[in-house]
Amino acid sequence: xxxxxxxxxxxxxxxxxxxxxxxxxxxxxxxxxxxxxxxxxxxxxxxxxxxxxxxxxxxxxxxxxxxxxxxxxxxxxxxxxxxxxxxxxxxxxxxxxxxxxxxxxxxxxxxxxxxxxxxxxxxxxxxxxxxxxxxxxxxxxxxxxxxxxxxxxxxxxxxxxxxxxxxxxxxxxxxxxxxxxxxxxxxxxxxxxxxxxxxxxxxxxxxxxxxxxxxxxxxxxxxxxxxxxxxxxxxxxxxxxxxxxxxxxxxxxxxxxxxxxxxxxxxxxxxxxxxxxxxxxxxxxxxxxxxxxxxxxxxxxxxxxxxxxxxxxxxxxxxxxxxxxxxxxxxxxxxxxxxxxxxxxxxxxxxxxxxxxxxxxxxxxxxxxx
Numbered sequence: 001x002x003x004x005x006x007x008x009x010x011x012x013x014x015x016x017x018x019x020x021x022x023x024x025x026x027x028x029x030x031x032x033x034x035x036x037x038x039x040x041x042x043x044x045x046x047x048x049x050x051x052x053x054x055x056x057x058x059x060x061x062x063x064x065x066x067x068x069x070x071x072x073x074x075x076x077x078x079x080x081x082x083x084x085x086x087x088x089x090x091x092x093x094x095x096x097x098x099x100x101x102x103x104x105x106x107x108x109x110x111x112x113x114x115x116x117x118x119x120x121x122x123x124x125x126x127x128x129x130x131x132x133x134x135x136x137x138x139x140x141x142x143x144x145x146x147x148x149x150x151x152x153x154x155x156x157x158x159x160x161x162x163x164x165x166x167x168x169x170x171x172x173x174x175x176x177x178x179x180x181x182x183x184x185x186x187x188x189x190x191x192x193x194x195x196x197x198x199x200x201x202x203x204x205x206x207x208x209x210x211x212x213x214x215x216x217x218x219x220x221x222x223x224x225x226x227x228x229x230x231x232x233x234x235x236x237x238x239x240x241x242x243x244x245x246x247x248x249x250x251x252x253x254x255x256x257x258x259x260x261x262x263x264x265x266x267x268x269x270x271x272x273x274x275x276x277x278x279x280x281x282x283x284x285x286x287x288x289x290x291x292x293x294x295x296x297x298x299x300x301x302x303x304x305x306x307x308x309x310x311x312x313x314x315x316x317x318x319x320x321x322x323x324x325x326x327x328x329x330x331x332x333x334x335x336x337x338x339x340x341x342x343x344x345x346x347x348x349x350x351x352x353x354x355x356x357x358x359x360x361x362x363x364x365x366x367x368x369x370x
Contacts, residue, residue: 071309
């Protein structure tokens with residue numbers, strides 16, 4: 001990964017689901033009876049034909065090419081062992097049948113050994129439509145939970161299963177409350193995505209040196225959008241455009257807004273990456289005050305804390321950026337500590353380059369001498 005990491009990450013956050021702008025209501029909702037089990041073939045575990053009442057099921061959709069899916073497997077195995085008397089975990093291979101053969105999928109599962117110690121099957125077209133298509137869920141890894149009454153109880157990233165499953169197991173999970181939250185999150189996500197495209201017209205043109213766009217008009221439009229739906233104030237797209245516009249017009253207000261944005265969850269975790277992306281974009285275009293760089297370093301730490309599988313992320317990029325921004329904030333001690341963490345992370349990576357490592361070590365020497 002290179003220095004454009006945060007900008008690329010921000011673009012993904014804001015645009016990954018742009019094709020879903022039509023906001024059609026799902027036909028499978030929390031509280032509905034779970035669709036029937038229908039698989040193309042079984043890979044691991046004794047095959048079963050249906051979901052039994054009185055038992056909880058976790059369906060985990062994955063693919064061999066999905067690194068976050070693979071990173072989630074040991075944690076799913078832990079859950080399968082911890083709740084073995086109450087829960088069945090079933091990994092559903094998706095997006096692959098027809099592209100690679102069943103023997104290849106089985107060979108991949110076998111190579112994981114006990115890291116994937118739960119049931120595994122390959123979905124067929126009926127199950128794909130009944131779950132992903134009907135629920136409106138997109139992307140993998142993705143977990144679906146069926147409660148003891150055979151009802152669809154929850155769907156989301158497997159990183160949240162440790163919060164959800166205990167409540168479903170002990171009977172305190174509220175289906176109506178979960179449905180209301182899911183619908184609200186979905187509503188806010190669509191509204192945020194719409195705002196992203198609506199506000200694009202006010203951004204600066206990268207091909208025009210010195211262009212800062214139309215930040216005052218952007219803030220007027222943002223105020224109009226947020227007045228109509230106050231819960232959008234800190235969502236990722238709104239956060240990026242609000243913070244960017246304030247950086248250009250009133251850095252003090254940008255700092256106050258950014259402090260709130262990095263700790264306020266909306267339809268997903270707080271928008272730390274939006275704040276990081278904005279600072280990354282404008283650090284060499286605007287004369288930003290020290291407090292903005294300190295805020296950026298704090299946002300980096302917030303993002304690090306939110307990463308579900310740090311083992312598949314080049315964490316040295318985060319720590320290196322933290323070091324740079326603490327240095328610009330004139331906090332030598334934290335800059336050095338962050339750079340040391342970046343070097344440690346770089347050394348732990350098998351794919352790290354000696355040139356990148358040497359560059360970090362050279363920076364550390366410079367920081368230590370000054």
